[in-house]
Amino acid sequence: MRIVVGAFPDETAMQAALGRLREAGFNAIETYGPKPAGEGHSPLPLVILAGGLFGAALGFWWQTHETVQAYPLDIGGRPLFSWPAYVPIALEIGILLAIASGVFGFFVVNRMPRLWEPVDDAPAMRRATSDRWCIAITTETPEQARHALWRFAALEVDEVAA
Amino acid sequence: MSRQWRALDALARDPAFVTRAEAEFPMLARAMAAQTDRRGMMRLMAAGLALAGLTGCDAGEQGGILMPPVHPAPGTVGAGSDLFATAHLAQGYAEGVRLRHAAGRPIKVEGNPLHPASLGGTDAIAQAEILGFYDPDRDIGLRRGRVAQAWQDLLTAMAARRTRAAEDRGAGLRLLTGRVTSPTLARQIADLRTTYPEMRWHQWEPVTRDSVRAGALLAYGQPVQVRPHLAEADVIVAFDSDLLSSAPGHLRFAREFAARRNPTRTDRMSRVYAVEPAPTQVGLAADHRLIAGARDLARLVPMLAASVLRDEAPADAPPWLGAMAADLKAARGRAFVHAGPDLPPESLALVHAMNEALGGRGTCWTLGAPAEADSAALGESMRALLDDMQAGRVHTLLVLDANPAFTAPGFADALRRVEFSMTMAVGPTETAGATHWLVPQRHAFEDWSDARAFDGTATILQPQARPLFDAISPHTLLSLLAGPAPAGSQDAVRATWAPQWGDAAAARWHDALATGLVAGTASPPIDVRLRDDAARAAPAVPDQPLTLSLRPDPYVWDGRWANNAWLQELPRPTTKLVWDNPLLISPARARDLGVRNGDRVEVRRGDAHRVLPVWVVPGQAPEMVIATLGYGRQDVGAVGSGVGWNVYPLAGDGPVSLRKADGQDELASTEHHDPIFSDAGEYVRHAGLDAFEADPKVLAREPALEHLYRMHPPGPAAWGMSVDLNACIGCNACVVACMAENNIPVVGKQQVMHQREMHWLRIDRYYEGDPEDPEILLQPMLCQHCEQAPCEIVCPVEATMHDSEGLNVMVYNRCIGTRFCSNNCPYKVRRFNYYGYTKEEHRPALARNPDVTVRARGVMEKCTFCLQRIAAARIVADIENRPVGAEEVVTACQAACPTQVFSFGNMAQGGTVVERKQSPLSYAMLAEQNTHPRLTYEGVIRNRNKDVGA
Amino acid sequence: MTRPSPGDPVALSTSNEAMTAHVSAVPFRAQPFAHYWLAVAPFGALTGVLLGSILYLFYAGVGIWGIDWPVAWGFALINYVWWIAIASGGTFISALFYLTRSEWRNAINRIAETMTLFGAACAGIYPILHLGRPWFFYWLFPYPNTMGLWPQFRSPLLWDFFAILTYVTSSVLFWYFGLLPDLATMRDRATSRRWQVFYGALALGFRGSSTQWRHYHVTYGVLAAIMAPLVCSVHSIVGLDFAGAATPGWHSTQFPPFFIFGAFLSGFATVLLLVMALRRLLNLQAWMTGRHLDVLCKLMLTSSLFVGYAYVMDGFTVFYGGEKADIVNYTARLFGYYAPVYWGAVLFNVMLPQLLWVRALRVNQLLVTLLCCGVIVGMWFERYTIVVISLHRPHLPSAWGLYHGSLWDWLTLMGTAGLFVFGILLAIRIIPAMSMFEMRETLEQRR
Known part of the structure; x- marks a missing residue:
């Protein structure tokens, strides 16, 4: 397997090329660009919600458990189960876990950290984080892919081992 | 501040001491060579203090207690605490006290309920004397000039003085003492006078009370003392009076005074007028405080006398004087007038005349013989001595318990003309530095002696510990003036009393030590007639404007x-x-x-x-x-x-x-702001007696509070306190008692200016009204032990919490010092260790109460209701399988208070505190904060005479 | 360079490559701007002063500070609240205005977040130093100890501990998450092996694939949506540190929003100061234009009005409530010993910012700098008012007293100011001072 990478000057050019490549039957395609592109489905909001709810519930349960069961103390004549006072900490723990699960969930979903991938060997990729948009085609027939990319106005085409 | 205990370290490093220690305790010497850590040092100091006592020329009596170490050997069983009676001397007069010993060492002064001058109360000075006892600066050593001497040298020197005195039959031999009430000292001096017939004995106190004596002489022809019985007096007029603060017997007077000050507990509240130039303790508690300078007083006393004695109405009298006189006369037989020692003798004579005319003798007051061994006019006595010294008529001067070089101008000068002078003093004094010899005197708590109270009751002072420092007894020193054999102080005291007791000596000696007084020594009231010209005394009115x-x-x-x-x-x-x-x-x-x-x-x-x-x-x-x-x-x-x-x-x-x-x-x-003159009533509630009689609930203002929740501590005991503001005279005995009991550090002037004093208990003073003549109100303020304590809920680490018996507990070890509790305390009774005050104090560990934790730097502390005393009572009750009794626990402040301001107890068992809390005067501070304090106050009722303005 | 004007576009038209090249080059340069070391030296020295003061504090105890018996909280709490407020303003810009799709926010987002980080660091030091026994600060943490004892959850201080813990952790995560694409850019633009490895490790393999971007975009949006209320909750809880107490001057239900208003104000002022300084020092005028100054000034003005409202309400509730201790306390604030501090706060926080109503003044950089400094000082005065003036008049007149910060208080305060600037100066040596990937979107929209 080989990876063929073609670089485009802007997103429009890349999108145009991408559509035509798909039509041409290339399926294992990944694109790279220097700015967020494309809306789409992601499981992460749900992960974050779950993390937050779990954190808040855990925080509340834990405070209740310590004050009511594990070590009940008379503090200022307040009821042992002073639930309003437990809300701030439950909220904060919830937020902490939500944000942590968002960030770490992102890493898990994207299988990060992965410091090196075969596609990185393509010199064109060096500018994919600045001002170039790249299309990487993983294929058994690199010649066809190179040809197609050149045809769809890639500025530069590289081929690396997958 | 932090230097004050340096001397002890110095002692432990003193080579002479090390040598002595080596000889006696080879193991200790080895330990000293190896000592490195501070803890080891403390242990050593404890031993060192004990050893220092051993080296004195009179090693103390057999069977005395050796100062035990601070850290007892493993397995040592604590003996609990014990009380031993002795007396505290105030201006020479005895106030009976009992010293509480813990682990064998005296740690706290308590009053002696049996003693007539204490009735169980103490004053601030008596409370603080325990600190004086442990004062390392007392270690002054026998010195001649600045050179340390051996005790043998003293014997030699005294032998020379005996020879010299014998030559002129004692004409050049002078003894200067403070006021002496000690029968033993008096006996020794009398013996000396038989040996040296021309010897003279001078007495000197800078606060002479000569005027009181002269007033009595004017009125009665002899130096009698008035003994008020204030519980019997309905109307009291006090002219610049020291009756409640420093007059001999003041603790007793204060107790009797307070007995008539709370209208819920007395059938008839007394009415008190204080006429004074500056607030005295009578003035603070008086119903009418009338301001009068020295010139006014010199006019007012004769005016009142004219009114009382002769029913005259002086023309230029202030408007209130007539009402006051009428009040006095209406209370005939139950009226008492008192005047302080700063008034001229003529005024005091007039006061005697008024008292006689008011007919209170026998009920409100009696006359008694003076308690002094030799009642003398101290000012004259000192003047005579100075004249003789200046004239070169003195060759030998022995100063005992007096500091004339500081207190008598001209003394230091005259001293240069004296051939041989010797000071005996408990610690360094200016006089000791000026005389040829300095003889270290034992502290009253480490020596045998005796003394009389204001009413003549004798107390035998017994040592509470082996002498901490190398010193001798004044009785021993005087014996050296009489003969070559030094007398032990116990022998000297026994020699005074044994002849009077005859066969019963052993039993009576035991009883005297156990009870703290010698039964039957109070002098009876004497019957002496007022001299006729007393009523005609006329004090000179000073003509100076200032x-x-x-x-x-x-x-x-x-x-x-x-x-x-x-x-x-x-x-x-x-x-x-x-x-x-x-x-x-x-x-x-x-x-x-x-x-x-x-x-x-x-x-x-x-x-x-x-x-x-x-x-x-x-x-x-x-x-x-x-x-x-x-x-x-x-x-x-x-x-x-x-x-x-x-x-x-x-x-x-x-x-x-x-x-x-x-x-x-x-x-x-400790008042860190300008005085405030308004709204004091919000904190110290007060009302007039007539308002109280019209509506006993006159001080109650609380609306019914609603609760979201209300938890009651469920424990078997419920600790509570009630503070009767009617009784408080602001003497501060409670504050010192609290410091002594709870190991509270002093912080020094700089830190007080920085508002960091550590007193757990303070007496708040509020002014109300005109700054020139304000109403002054007092309020002891300590932890209120709120059932719903604001401090507890803000502590993030549970360092302060509630126990099941209703105490607001401070867990020092858990405290990290956020100080939020202090901010949230509406009463501001929490104190914080901004520095390591306790550590810096360098107070020897053995002087501290071993039952109370000392607090480290960065830790909050506050009143615990003397938790250690509660714990001790709880243990006893547990052993006996019963609940703690209602009044079984007495807090340190409560015990010390001469007027019984505080009542404390287990409210679950009823008792006084419950009764007092049901008083209509009872109120909780800042009740609107919904803190439900376990401490409540009884508001102030003033028995005003409506005919006296303001 | 032309003078900035409120009518400036949000970014001058430049190419992606030009912008990326300019911003990414800063860390690689030997000196990010002329006289860089001259600027670093004094603030580094102040950071040293901070370290020295902390060491002495640990040696001698909190007694070296001015705190006393009625005023048991002093500079430590004032500075803590002050710094955390400054920090909060940064999060607010980066999170809330992300949600509102405000395009001006992209250029200054990085500065704001970095400021948050160091502001929070400065703030975070104080609660620990504040303790009487700071070496036991971890007792606030719910760890299983031998006594089986847990913290006391009813204490606002504990809420605060958790709030700060959450806030600092979240801010670091959010900042880092927002930095990932730029770190990838830096990795790919680095020419030396050293920098490649450094940024490569930090970028964690972010390479701008469409999958990564898809998840990234969604996650960043959700995180921003959480960060915005988080910052409000944190500052509310800081407000509860005071409002949760029964102390006169503190016991007020409006404290949580009041503290948030203050946080906006001081945060915006500090961001504005930094933006004005950095756009000039790092030549970022093409992307931080007069429009940014204008917007930030308007925000400052708005929050200043909020703060003014809170001041008025502060007085209103006191007199409407009619509790005596509160009235005494409030009167002391207006006319007492510390009245100049309170009126200073009113002047700097409410009155002077009203100048910003004038459009031309909003881009007068000298005036705006002075106003920002005024607001920052004024907000410190406000904290001083809340902490010291409230505490010095407690319920009982017998406990009234005064407070003055000691030399060590001032040294510690200046030390944290040093740490703050020192930290930011170091940060711009390492990270791009502007969010490049977000600027690309802005530039694209401009085109």
Whole structure:
């Protein structure tokens, strides 16, 4: 397997090329660009919600458990189960876990950290984080892919081992 | 502040001491060679103090207690605490006390309920004496000049003096003492006088009370003492009176006074008028406080006398005088007039005449023989001595328990003409530095002696520990003047009493030590007729517009307690000043001079002048300027030397001038803001007696509070306290008792100026009304032990919490010092260790109460209701399988209070505290905060005479 | 360079490559701007002062500070609240205005977040130093100890501990998450092996694939949506540190929003100061234009009005409630010993910012700098008012007293100011001072 990478000057050019490549039957395609592109489905909001709810519930349960069961103390004549006072900490723990699960969930979903991938060997990729948009085609027939990319106005085409 | 205990370390390093220790305890010497850590050092110091006692020339009596180590050997069983009776001497008069011993060492002074001058109460000075006992500056050693001497040298020197005195039959031999009530000392002096017939004995106290004596002589022809029975008096008029603060027997008087001050507990509340130039403790508790300077007093006393004795109505009398006289006369047989020692003898004679005319003799007051061994006019006695010294008629002078070089101007000068002088003193004094010899005297708590109370009751003082430092007894020193064989102090005391007791001597000796008094020694009332011309005495009215009055400091007194850090840092009753003695002036005079607190003024009388800072005292007579004695000592030890200004040189009669000087001094007061004159009623609730009689609930203002929740501590006991503000006279005995009991550190002047004092218990003083003549209200303030404590809920680490018996508990070990609890305490009763005060104090560990944790730097602390005492009672009750009794626990403040302001107890068992809390006067501080304090106050009721304005 | 004007576009038209090249080059340069070391030196020295003061504090105890018996909280709490407020303003810009799709926010987002980080660091030091026994600060943490004892959950201080813990952790995560694409850019633009490895490790393999971007975009949006209320909750809880107490002057239900208003104000002022300084020092005028100054000034003005409202309400509730201790306390604030501090706060926080109503003044950089400094000082005064003036008049007159910060208080305060600037100066040596990937979107929209 080989990876063929073609670089485009802007997103429009890349999108145009991408559509035509798909039509041409290339399926294992990944694109790279220097700015967020494309809306789409992601499981992460749900992960974050779950993390937050779990954190808040855990925080509340834990405070209740310590004050009511594990070590009940008379503090200022307040009821042992002073639930309003437990809300701030439950909220904060919830937020902490939500944000942590968002960030770490992102890493898990994207299988990060992965410091090196075969596609990185393509010199064109060096500018994919600045001002170039790249299309990487993983294929058994690199010649066809190179040809197609050149045809769809890639500025530069590289081929690396997958 | 932090230097005060250096001397002890020095002792432990003293090569001579090490040698002595080596000889006696080879193991200890090895330990000392190896000592490195601080803990080891403390252990060593404890041993060292004990050893120091062993090396004295009189090693103490057999069977005495050796000072036990602070860290007992493993397996040692604690013996609990015990009380041993002795007495505290105030101006020579005995106040019965009992010393509480823990682990075998005295740690706390308590009153002696059996003693007539204590009735169980104590004053601040007596409470603080335990600190004086452990004062390392007492270690002065036998010295001649500045050179240390061996005890053998003293024997040699005394032998030479005996020879010299025998040559002139004692004509050149003089003995100077303080006021002496000790029968043994008196007996020894009498014996000396038989040996040396021409020897003279002088007595000197800077606070002489000569005027009182002269007044009695004028009135009765002999120096009788008036003994008030204030519980019987319906109307009391006090002219600049020291009756409740320092008069001999004042603790008893205060107790009897307070018995008639709470209308819920007495059928008839007494009515008290205080006529005075500056707030006294009578004035603080009086129903009417009337301001009068020395000149006014010299006119007012004869006017009142004219009114009482002859039913005259003096034309220029103030409007209230007639009402006061009418009140007195209406209470015939139950009226009492008292005048303080600063009034002239003629005024005091008039007071005697009025009392006789009012017919209270036998009920309200009696006359008794003076308790002194030899009642003398001290001023004259000192003048005679000075004359003789100046004239070279004195070759040998022995000074015992007096510091004339500091307190008697001219003494140091005259001393140069004396061939041989010797001072015996408990610690360093200016006199000791000026005389040829210095003989260290044992502290009263480590020696045998005896003394009489104001009413003649004798107490045998028994040692509470082996002497801490190398010193001897005054009885021993006097015996050396009589003959070559030194007498032990116990032998001397026994020799006084045994002949009187005959066969019963052993039993009576035992009883006297156990009870703290010798039964049957109180002198009976004497029957002596008033001299006719007493009623015609006419005090001279001073013609000066300004009167400078020199008064003893309430706590440092004439300077003798200047090295006591507890007393130095004790807020003065009204000024709240500590560590200082500024000139006290009235607000009006401050305005005239253009000065504020701390500004300097120059006071001049004759050739003497002083530049002093001023302190403005609301309620002081404008014509009066008051300077406080006892400060400015130069040679007293690390704590008191150089504190304040010496005003003794200003003594005299000449005219006084006052002018503003340049500069300012920083003064330390525990009231950290300008006085506030309004709204005091919110905190100290008060009302007139008529309002109270119309509606007993006159002080109740609480609306019914609604609760979201209300938890009651479920424990078997419920601790509570009630504080009767009617009884409080602001004496501060409770504050010192609290410091002693709870190992509270002093912080020093700088830290007090920084508002970091550590007192767990303070007495708040509020002014209300006109700054020139305010109502003054007092309120002891300590942890209120709220059932719903605001401090607890804000602590993030549970360092303060509630126990099941209703105590607000502070867990020092858990405290990380967020100080949120202090911020959230509405009563501001929490104290914080900003520095390691306890550690810096360098107070020997063995002087502390072993039952109370000392607190580290960065930890919050506060009143615990004497938890250690509760715990002790709880243990006893558990052993006996019963609940703790209602009044089984007595807190330190409660025990010390002479007027029984505090009542404390287990409310689950009923008792006094429950009764007092049901009083209609009872209220909780800041009740609207919904804290439900376990401490409540009984508000102040003033029995005003509606015919007296204001 | 032309003078900035409120009518400036949000970014001058430049190419992606030009912008990326300019911003990414800063860390690689030997000196990010002329006289860089001259600027670093004094603030580094102040950071040293901070370290020295902390060491002495640990040696001697909190007694070296001015705190006393009625005023048991002093500079430590004032500075803590002050710094955390400054920090909060940064999060607010980066999170809330992300949600509102405000395009001006992209250029200054990085500065704001970095400021948050160091502001929070400065703030975070104080609660620990504040303790009487700081070496036991971890007792606030719910760890299983031998006594089986847990913290006391009813204490606002504990809420605060958790709030700060959450806030600092979240801010670091959010900042880092927002930095990932730029770190990838830096990795790919680095020419030396050293920098490649450094940024490569930090970028964690972010390479701008469409999958990564898809998840990234969604996650960043959700995180921003959480960060915005988080910052409000944190500052509310800081407000509860005071409002949760029964102390006069503190016991007020409006404290949580009041503290948030203050946080906006001081945060915006500090961001504005930094933006004005950095756009000039790092030559970022093409992307931080007059429009940014204008917007930030408007925000400052708005929050200043909020703060003014809170001041008025503060007085209103006191007199409407009619509790005596509160009235005494409030009167002391207006006319007492510390009145100049309170009126200073009113002047700097409410009155002077009203100048910003004038459009031309909003881009007068000298005036705006002075106003920002005024607001920052004024907000410190406000904290001083809340902490000291409230505490010095407790319920009982017997406990009234005064407070003055000691030399060590001032040294510690200046030390944290040093740490703050020192930290930011170091940060711009390492990270791009502007969010490059977000700027690309802005530039694209401009085109």
